[in-house]
Amino acid sequence: MDKLATLSQAAELVRDGDVLAISGSFFESVPMALIREVIRQGKRDLKIIVSAHGIAVDILVGAGCVREVSGAYIGFEGYGLAPNFRRAVEQGTLEFNESACFAISSGLRAAAWGLPFLPIKGLFGSDLLLRHAEYKPYTWDGEEVMLVPALKPTVALVHGRRADSAGNVQIAGAGWDEVIAEAADRVIVTVEEIVPEEEIRRTPERTTFPGFLTTAVAEAPYGAHPAGSPGLYDFDEAHVLEYLEAGKTSDGFRSYLNRYVYEAPTHDQYLEAAGGVKRIFALRI
Amino acid sequence: MDKLATLSQAAELVRDGDVLAISGSFFESVPMALIREVIRQGKRDLKIIVSAHGIAVDILVGAGCVREVSGAYIGFEGYGLAPNFRRAVEQGTLEFNESACFAISSGLRAAAWGLPFLPIKGLFGSDLLLRHAEYKPYTWDGEEVMLVPALKPTVALVHGRRADSAGNVQIAGAGWDEVIAEAADRVIVTVEEIVPEEEIRRTPERTTFPGFLTTAVAEAPYGAHPAGSPGLYDFDEAHVLEYLEAGKTSDGFRSYLNRYVYEAPTHDQYLEAAGGVKRIFALRI
Amino acid sequence: MMGPATDFTPDELMVSALAHTLRDGERVMHGVASMIPVIAIQLARATHAPGLICVNLEGIDARPSRYALTTEYFALAEGATKTSNLLRLFEYAQRGLIDAAFFSGAQIDRLGNVNTSAIGEDYERPKVRLTGGAGQAILCHTVGRIIIWLPRHERNRLPESVDFITLPGHHPNVKRRMDRVVTNLAVMDFEPQSGAMRLVSIHPGVTIEEIQDNTGFDLILPDTIPTTKPPTGEEITLLRTRVDPQGIRKQGM
């Protein structure tokens, strides 16, 4: 079945109020082109479920698309705090449902495996537990575990390395994006390159998730920028620093969005605004 | 840390009374050379935990090494029933603790992940459930699941494609041997080829489990025979049929064991008895 | 070529009848030791169901060019879109991603219970210790619908009650997922209310009496009992030349 779509058609599959899971993490395999298109299309009231993430969450929050974030770490690691996320929580305009990485990823895995919950160890003694009445302590043979409920995204946004038109997706690097794709009701994918089906069938051990999980797939070369794509291009550290500088104030961030999202209405135009061929070539690994 | 051993040293790490998990399945990646050496060394009172397996279990049972088998399917698929296993159960000399594949593999996964149990769906209505009081039905939000306890092997016997001397093991094909290696206390490995550490470090995405899980690793080319090694050699259908024919009677099977195990005291001698170079070359893929 | 074939063997009829139970676009799985379903799936894909996706222990939607009498075999991953394994197969099913599954057994009874474990009154000391049901007891709850295939329609294989329930058929706590039973003589299903086995169609050249004589309980007989649609000429040609030139399907009969 043909799942090919344009970037714009792919983003249109996101509906107001959707619960999003997002591939990649801080600076790798983040579906940024897709997220910028979601912002252009003015989606609202999104809920986001992530484990550890940075710019993907921050830009959606800064653009006013998000009502609630479930996550364990939202930040830019050594580069700083997430400016829009931080501001929104401090000002009370964003609900942050904070938990721990493995509790969230196990919740997503429970959904991926069709289970109502999964057991994990840990969490005891942390104030996080006071905020999660839905986590149930359970004792088996004297051993205490915590049962964490399934977390069910309505949509997964994924950026991969390559896919065929049937939506068989190959993602390089050390991710667990198979889990979020399997957990979600709809899976919207961008890839660096659409390849012939035969190419996927020559390398089935590299396939991250099968086409029957994919709702739509769009080609978006450098679609993770300013994040990177393992094996192809590095993340754009200078752009990340520019983003963080802009994000220090709401006005500064508004200018960033104008320049890189609203006034660059296509992915190609975004890449031009971000430095064009010269810049993207410089990022090649 | 150097984990290199001879086949004989590797098998000596198996102790009487051990609980074995075994890699591969019917006719692929089965640690047959290691198992033949375990038989030569006269190990006794072994318990075996497998999901679906054939010759590995049957030959150990036929050689008198096994007291109890936990499994979901013991047979030779389209080639027939497992002759020694069948005879032993029918004669009451072997305890068969029968369950279903995913209950067993989830029990092994629970052990691999340090959990006392994992939830799965299913089993209701099957007579298997009458034999497993340890499986606990559990209802979460109206959804019924079954909690299956961790199954903890003391030893995993594994045949892989290649490893370095530190015991980083790469197994080709579509297995889940990572789980049994992680579940067991000791992991005894044979591989088609010992390769330099650099070769493993060039291909870390192919590594099935890390050296810190491996207790000992021995080189045993064609060590899966008469099973196959994906990508290298096919299973030996004629030898399997010879095995099944011999297994029809206890005497016949005793002759098989004499010829291929006791009177072929090394792996090389086994391969010679099984047809030598000509035969193993004919199996190359 | 598209019309009914006139020259076909029992294995070809059975493979074709199983293929006809599958719909285009479905995701289907088969159990271990299941060469007839393996071929039936490929036949359906080659004919009326080009978008059918087979998920098994080795891979997803593979294009095998050869077979052996085993289902955990590297050739079953040849040309797959993704490699798979035992755990993934069960997880996919548990997630509701598998629409149909083929299972078999040594016995199937009036209510669709399947026995793949042991024959005889004493389970502990059975007359015949069988293989065990692999994943049947779990997958029967998690796949969309179940198609039972039974190459030998005989009285002792279709008893009033099985000796041991490996796969539960009609059971108060179990959502009804039993769809079809396809044997070498007939196609059957289950009456929704009673859960009892019911004749659906009789294979060409077989009589109702023959079926009743070879069934260990009274089948429900509907008013009209058509003849099972025979294989088409195209199906027979494809089976013999492209889908299964090895004749692996014969080994299960």
Place this chain on the structure above:
Amino acid sequence: MMGPATDFTPDELMVSALAHTLRDGERVMHGVASMIPVIAIQLARATHAPGLICVNLEGIDARPSRYALTTEYFALAEGATKTSNLLRLFEYAQRGLIDAAFFSGAQIDRLGNVNTSAIGEDYERPKVRLTGGAGQAILCHTVGRIIIWLPRHERNRLPESVDFITLPGHHPNVKRRMDRVVTNLAVMDFEPQSGAMRLVSIHPGVTIEEIQDNTGFDLILPDTIPTTKPPTGEEITLLRTRVDPQGIRKQGM
């Protein structure tokens, strides 16, 4: 070269002090945003602990040749023996395979509780919304021992009680796993009975008064308080030329 170095910077001292907490043959992990531990682990491996194995989000026992200020970065899988990911890291820890872990936070209190979540009295409307603790609340129960690193030893970072417990330190239901706290001024541990923080050693050139002035509670002071073992000349040379010529360690200070 093997003697103590005379010329080193605070970041070099801190990296060296963290490296000294590790033993040969251990399996160690670090959290996100943890460039100082990332370098400390590589320094330990290059010196006294050649068999130390780092397990992180990208790979096992990698040989990175470059760094960025992020821990989920392909370079951290360079030369690894196996790729890893978030789920595998937590599973390994839960299975008891991780001996030691490095964590940090915005606050750590007298009992070793760590806050990486929010500063201020009202968690819902915090003065500073921090990143969150990633996996701390889980891993602190599943790894062998915990080493806290804190590049700025200041009163408000070492308060009597943290504003929010992301990682519990001394807690009746929690097995004691808190091992060391290494700051830019000193090394501390926890008194076994009370679970209260205790001075272990003072970095070269630092006074007890300076430490007390910069700590928001009364540290337990043992009778003898040695000077922290300074980096060796070999360590400094390795850090500057081979382990971290980029100077990525400075970014965390």
